[in-house]
Amino acid sequence: MISTWTIPATGGADTAEEMLLAFDRGRTQRVLVCPAWFDEANKLRRFTVELMRRLDAAGIDSLLPDLPGCNESTVPLRDQTLAGWSEAMAAAARSLGATHVLAIRAGGLVAPSGLPGWHYAAQSGPKLLRGMIRARTIAAREAGIAETSEGLMAEGRTRGLVLGGWAIGAAMFAALESAEPALAPGQSDIAQSQVGGPGLWLRAEPDEDAGQADRLAALIVQSLAESGA
Amino acid sequence: MTTSSNLDSDAADNALDRELKALIADVLGLDPARAAGFGPDSGLFGHLPELDSMAVAGLLTEMEDRLGIVIEDDDVDGEMLETYGGLLAFARAKLEAR
Numbered sequence: 001m002i003s004t005w006t007i008p009a010t011g012g013a014d015t016a017e018e019m020l021l022a023f024d025r026g027r028t029q030r031v032l033v034c035p036a037w038f039d040e041a042n043k044l045r046r047f048t049v050e051l052m053r054r055l056d057a058a059g060i061d062s063l064l065p066d067l068p069g070c071n072e073s074t075v076p077l078r079d080q081t082l083a084g085w086s087e088a089m090a091a092a093a094r095s096l097g098a099t100h101v102l103a104i105r106a107g108g109l110v111a112p113s114g115l116p117g118w119h120y121a122a123q124s125g126p127k128l129l130r131g132m133i134r135a136r137t138i139a140a141r142e143a144g145i146a147e148t149s150e151g152l153m154a155e156g157r158t159r160g161l162v163l164g165g166w167a168i169g170a171a172m173f174a175a176l177e178s179a180e181p182a183l184a185p186g187q188s189d190i191a192q193s194q195v196g197g198p199g200l201w202l203r204a205e206p207d208e209d210a211g212q213a214d215r216l217a218a219l220i221v222q223s224l225a226e227s228g229a
Numbered sequence: 230m231t232t233s234s235n236l237d238s239d240a241a242d243n244a245l246d247r248e249l250k251a252l253i254a255d256v257l258g259l260d261p262a263r264a265a266g267f268g269p270d271s272g273l274f275g276h277l278p279e280l281d282s283m284a285v286a287g288l289l290t291e292m293e294d295r296l297g298i299v300i301e302d303d304d305v306d307g308e309m310l311e312t313y314g315g316l317l318a319f320a321r322a323k324l325e326a327r
Binding site: 039127130131132134135136137138139141142148149150164198199201202203204205207 | 254280282285289306
């Protein structure tokens with residue numbers, strides 16, 4: 001269930017090995033899961049894997065690669081870019097033989113456009129940054145440090161910024177300011193209202209919800225059946 | 230006899246109260262019945278350990294989305310976040326200022 005995948009060397013960079021959580025039984029339908037980011041990744045990790053267990057039970061393979069710079073990755077997070085993450089997810093899709101993609105929250109910003117699939121509760125770059133910047137200004141205020149959102153945005157753009165413990169480089173920061181999730185042909189949105197209940201990324205602490213995992217898995221299974229894929 | 234505009238504003242106020250309680254329940258993973266029991270003096274930031282700066286940021290961002298308001302840096306202060314009543318008064322003022 002735990003394995004690795006390798007990002008091919010590009011532009012003189014060495015190949016990098018990244019970790020992968022997979023329910024891989026060599027079946028015909030293979031869903032690449034582009035995970036949620038940063039704090040939301042932690043809050044949604046268990047939900048994501050619970051969903052994958054349900055897809056497994058429904059006869060569907062699923063593959064959850066780490067984003068470079070996150071979790072067990074050996075490359076520094078601050079060096080990562082939006083384009084780099086998109087390329088990494090495309091490389092994962094190719095090397096793992098994915099047939100579909102499920103993007104979760106900001107994962108939609110880097111979902112391979114060549115695969116059909118779903119964007120669950122897609123999150124835009126500006127909203128992601130706004131929430132993280134706000135958390136930092138609130139924490140700063142508590143500590144008696146004067147920081148403004150405007151000042152932090154300017155700093156992020158030019159020098160990068162540590163938000164909520166995540167080191168976001170200047171290139172990633174600048175790209176996120178205008179990054180919107182886009183549905184490629186064959187991809188569709190799954191809104192939280194279709195899954196029902198409050199989104200688990202909202203929770204102050206990680207949680208799980210078996211009913212939500214059941215319903216999201218059912219929506220995906222149904223969509224696959226309808227597309228005849 | 231209450232005038233219809235008062236009725237409307239009472240109804241809007243109740244709707245805002247319900248929405249805000251539901252939102253807090255969503256963020257804190259509370260049973261909606263427990264959140265429904267919040268009064269003006271119920272403590273929030275600084276009283277509930279799980280409501281840290283990251284969670285407050287999520288709460289405010291969700292308020293913006295659900296209520297259609299914009300919350301500026303300068304709006305966020307201890308008074309507004311300390312009690313449920315403070316947060317409700319803030320949301321009401323923001324909605325009236327639109």
